[in-house]
Structures are given as C-alpha cells and as structure tokens.
Amino acid sequence: MSRKVTVARHAGFCYGVRRATDMLEEVLRSKKPGETIYTLGHLIHNEVYLKSLEERGVRSVGEDEILRLCGQADPEHPVTLLLRAHGIPSETLDVLAEKSRINPSFRYLDCTCPFVEKIRKIARELDVDNDYLVVIGDENHPEVRGILSCFKGEKYVFSSPDALKDAAEHGIVVNMHKKHGSFVAQTTYSITGWAEITNICEKLFTNYTIFDTICYATGERQLEAQTLAKSCDLMIVIGGKDSSNTDKLYRLCKKDCANTLRIGSAAELSAVNPASYQRIGIVAGASTPSSCIEEVYQTMSEISNENFGELLDSESSCKTVRQGEIVKGTITYVSDKELQVDLGTSVTGIIKADNIFDDPSAKLTEQFKVGDEVEAKVIRVSDIEGIAELSKRQADAGKNWKVIVDAKESKENLTGKVIEVVNAGVIVLVNSIRVFVPASQSGLPKDGDLNTLNGQTVELKIIDIKDGSPRTRRAVGSIRLAAREAARAERKAREAEFWANLQVGQEFQGKVRNLTNYGAFVDIGGHDGMVHVTELSWRRIGKPADVCKEGDVLTVYVREFDPAKKRISLTCKSIGYDPWEAFQSQYEIGSVASVKIVSLVAFGAFAEILPGVDGLIHISQIADHKISKADEVLEVGQTVDAKITDIDYEKHKVSLSIRALIEEAMAASEEDAEETAPEAEEAPEAPVEETVAEEAAPEEETQA
DSSP: OOOEEEEOTTOSOOHHHHHHHHHHHHHHHTOOTTOEEEEESOSSSOHHHHHHHHHTTOEEEOGGGHHHHHHHOBTTBOEEEEEOTTOOOHHHHHHHHHHHHHOTTEEEEEOOOHHHHHHHHHHHTSOTTTEEEEEESOTTSHHHHHHHTTOOSEEEEESSHHHHHHHHHTTTTGGGGGSEEEEEEOTTOOHHHHHHHHHHHHHHOSSEEEOOOSOHHHHHHHHHHHHHHHHOSEEEEEOOTTOHHHHHHHHHHHHHOSSEEEESSGGGGTTOOGGGOSEEEEEEOTTOOHHHHHHHHHHHSSOTTSOHHHHHTSTTSOOOOOTTOEEEEEEEEEOSSEEEEEOSSSSEEEEEGGGTOSOTTOOHHHHOOTTOEEEEEEEEEETTTTEEEEEHHHHHHHHHHHHHHHHHHHTOEEEEEEEEEETTEEEEEETTEEEEEEGGGSSSOTTOOGGGGTTOEEEEEEEEEEOSSTTTOEEEEEHHHHHHHHHHHHHHHHHHHHHHHOOTTOEEEEEEEEEETTEEEEESSSOEEEEEGGGSOSSOOSSGGGTOOTTOEEEEEEEEEETTTTEEEEESSOTTOOHHHHHHHHOOTTOEEEEEEEEEETTEEEEEEETTEEEEEEGGGTOSSOOSOGGGTOOTTOEEEEEEEEEETTTTEEEEESHHHHHHHHHHHHHHHHHHSOOOOOOOOOOHHHHHHHHHHHHHHHHO
C-alpha cells in the first residue's frame, strides 16, 4: 500500500500572526534610507522565521532598550519598532506612546493579534472595586502578562482546570464570591480544557461571566489535529519551541497517536524513515511559515519533487480558490474593518469593510457574528500570504438587483437605509443597490429638509427601473407610497385583529363621540359602538345627556357585535350583574333604605334604592298629613329614608313609605313621653261611715 501524507487544512500562520508578519513586510518594503527596524520581543514564536528576520537586518530587543532606541532616533536615522503579536504590558505601551510623541523620528507599530486585543479590552473595562479577573493559561506567557497588565484590580492565573479546583479547595478564591468574576482564556488554550473550566465555574461560582476568548482558528486547528491523529500511525507537529499553541497541538495528537513528533523544521526528521508508515499526518502551529510545512511535506512524501502548491489542490490535501470565483465560507473573526472567513481551503478569506457595504457608517460588528455564513467573490489570491481577498458586495450585486426587479413587478415594499442626500432627493441603499428617491416621493412636506432622512432606515416602493449592465442600472423608489401602503396595511391588520379578539362582555374605556336622542356613540380604540339610552344607566333616564356628555370617558361592555356590518352594541351595565338579586340579598319587607328621588308623578314619587331598582312612594305615603302633590314635600335628587312596605318578587316592584317611618317615630316619641312622665300622689282613704255621716250632715242640718 502506498504511503499517504495529509497536511491539516488549518496548518501554519493564523490570522493574527499573518497580520503581524504582513505589517513587518510592509515596513521593510517602505523602509527609508538610514532607517532601523526592530521588534519588541519575538514578533512570533518561530525560530526559522526569526532567523530569516535577522538575516534581513531586523533585530529583536527587550523593553529595557526602548529609551536607548528613542534616544538614537533622528531624522536621518529613524527607528521603527514593531510590537509582538502576543502584545506587551500596558505600562510599556504608555511609555512608547509618550516617547513617539516626543520624538517623531521614533515610531512604533502595534502588531498585537486582534483576538488578544479583545481580551485586553475586556480586562480594561472591568470595575477595579467590584470585579476580579481570572485568566486561564500560562502565567509566564507574554500574552497572559500583557492581559494582566490591563487590569489593576484583583486577578488570578490558573494553568489548568485542576489548578482552579485546587485553589478553590484551599480557600484561595474564597473572596471571589464577594465580587463579580470575569473568566478569560489565553487565545491558544485547549478547547477541551476550557470546557472543563466552564463546568467548574458552574459548580463553584454564582456571580461570574465566561468570555469565549479562544481564537476560533485555534479551536478548529485543535479539533482537526485530534481527528487526524486518530487515523494516522505517525503525526508530525511543526512549530517553534516556545510556541504555546504548538505545544498544545503536540499533547492533543500524542493522546491519539503514540508516534507523534514535535519538530521545528524538516532537518529534525533525518532519523525518521517515511517508508515505515502508511498514513502520516502533518499539523503546524499558528506561527509556522508555509515554507517549513512544505519542506516537511516533501521530506515525508514519495513525490518529493512535486510542487507543494499543486499538492494542496489535490484530493489528499486541501484545495485553494481562484480569482473570480463565488465562494461560501464561515466567519471566524469580526471587526469593524474586516471579516475573516474560513473557506475550507488552504487560504483564509479576508473581506474588508469597503468590499461589503457602500454605506461607510455601517458597522460590521453590528451586522455579522462569528459562525455566520457569507457568500463572496474572490478578487485576489496570495498563496504566499495564505489569504484570499473577497468582495461580498460584488457577489451580492447580481442577486440584489434581481430583488429590485422582482419588487417592481410584485409591487412589494423593500427596506433600505438613507445614505446620502443629493440634488432633489436622497439615495437609499437596499442591500448593495443604490435607489434614488425624488424629494416629491420622500414623504416630507414640500420644501421639507431632506437631511432629516439621512441615516434612517426606511421602506420604499420601486416605481421605476432601468435595467442593463451593472454600471448603467438605475432604480427609482418612493418612500411616500410605501408609507401610505404600510399605514393602510397596518390599519387593516389592526382592524382584523380587533374583530378577531372582540368578545361579548369585553370591557373598554371609551370616549363619548356624540349623543343622540336614543343613545350615545362611544369610541373604543378606533371603533365606534352604540350605547342605547336604556343601557346608559341602571336607573330610568329621559335622555343620554342626563348621564353623560361628549368627551366623557365611560366604562362600557360589549353586548353584541356583527363583524360583517361592523356594528357593536355596548352597555354601561356590568355584564353578569343583576340589580334585583343584589336588592334581594340586602333588603326585605320592613327594611329601611336610604333612597334617592328620581322622578315625581301625580300619584307619588319614584325613588332609587339601588342602581337598577326603583320603588314607588305613593302620595299617601309621603307625609303624615294629606298633600295634593308630591313636590310639596319632595324634590328630584333628594335623598330620604323610606321603609319597604311591600315587594312583588314576580313583577320586581317595591312599595316604599316615608309616612310609616314618621308615624313610627311619633309613636315611639309618645311612648317615651309616657314612660318618663311623673305619677300623681293618692289621697288616704277615709272610713265610709264617717264620709256618709259627713255628707248627710248638711241634709240633716237643712232638714233641721
């Protein structure tokens, strides 16, 4: 069986490293006479690459040499210092900023990886008094030291899940529970180890935030290495001896493939016999140049004279892309300047902001996220740099114009953003298509300020198009027509929703719009309902104006409705409330009620006992003396006490009497008077004989 050598698709320079090396290459290309170029620390962790820099006159210096470099820089001998991809301490960055301000001949370029800068930003934004920072990684690594320098509060570094658990068991992190914790990982940390850290945090902490800071490309690189190691009988891991991500790749591969070698270059493979293995896998750290990978591949391959770039296009390795192709990829990094896209090839896709939108104010970070899929056109490929420049705008142009044409035919509204105010109108960007909207179609009043629309997201209707080549295509739209149609559609939708949800008994707070002799029309949220005069009150009223006026807000209930005729019958009487039942539960014959006189008639007066229940006070029961008219004693609106003398439960009639209470009060008064009057003294009885004798005496005397 022939030997098969597979190079991992995610092998070699990552985006951050490539960005740093590209910046250095640009400095070398534009180097001025007499200029000296340095790197602060090793730009990347790869001995082969660093040696090539020394051969080109680029020296690596330490932080202690900054003052010397600044002092020797002058107009004839300028100094350029490039900061390593792993970042430097914030204090050193402050010193560089100050020195470059003082001496224009001394400049520095920050080559810190954007993924690393993201973590530094998280650290800078923490609250010193109320937050603590936990970094998972190698405390001696320059990236970790730089991150720690960005936060002046309480901070910890743990190299592994076991280290974090051990710290918790020994009480080192006991004070963490008093503050909010922010957990970040070194960009090249193991994804499996980070998953363990997440599980530990869920068990040990309550007030914390986990930030996913492992470089997306690093995660893919590690997963691919693990998968490849399981199917190979020899794994070769290429990278610098100080490369943290290379070390992690080696340990991951070693778990699944016992024959795993870690090397810095092909020269270290002299003792390896390729013929002893049938399937060989090659992975490389993020700081490994493609030339190193190519040399190792050719050393282990049976076809050592075959061009490495062509091999990458073969089925045994990963394919590349070609200029002019439309490709799809997954976003692995987002900034407001560019997107990094995984194309599933040997190169990384880069889409700059101006190749995505025509709108210069658009922010990529607000419209894209890692994991999104994008389609773009390849406009440049560099196998040396390992990148493919892409244009989403060019790929979108064809299909976006079709959207415009289809919208014109279907008369549907489109959404876009006003990006420019021009003569007699505005430009609306619909996807990537510029649509002109005349001032008369802007929806603003005549002579209105078009600048008020700038930057707004609007709906518009395409009213005219001129098809042709991409350069001659034109589209005209109307915001006014779209707004009118949208308002009409919204009204219909609201009306449909209203009738669909309307129910008998439903309560509304409605405003009286107008009164008629037979009732009141009430607005219940854009729809009018009619309250008949008999439904305005439980008591008898002569006309609607007796209880309400235009503009009053009434509590009304739906009695019935007809969606087809758009008619609603309302009532002010609570649905389910029976005034006669309420009356029976409170009163009986003989009860005394405080009643309100509501009308006077020839034979007496009607009085309201409860809303909806009236009683008749016959004219003979109004006073304790004879009266000819009720208004001699009573008046409408007056409140009096009356006794319930009779109840007709079948006909719901009640008889009341004021006279009965008056007579009862008078009787009680007389009784009280008799009980309190003093008794007369009785004369002593005289003997009968003596009385008779005394009475007879005069007769006797007369007779005498």
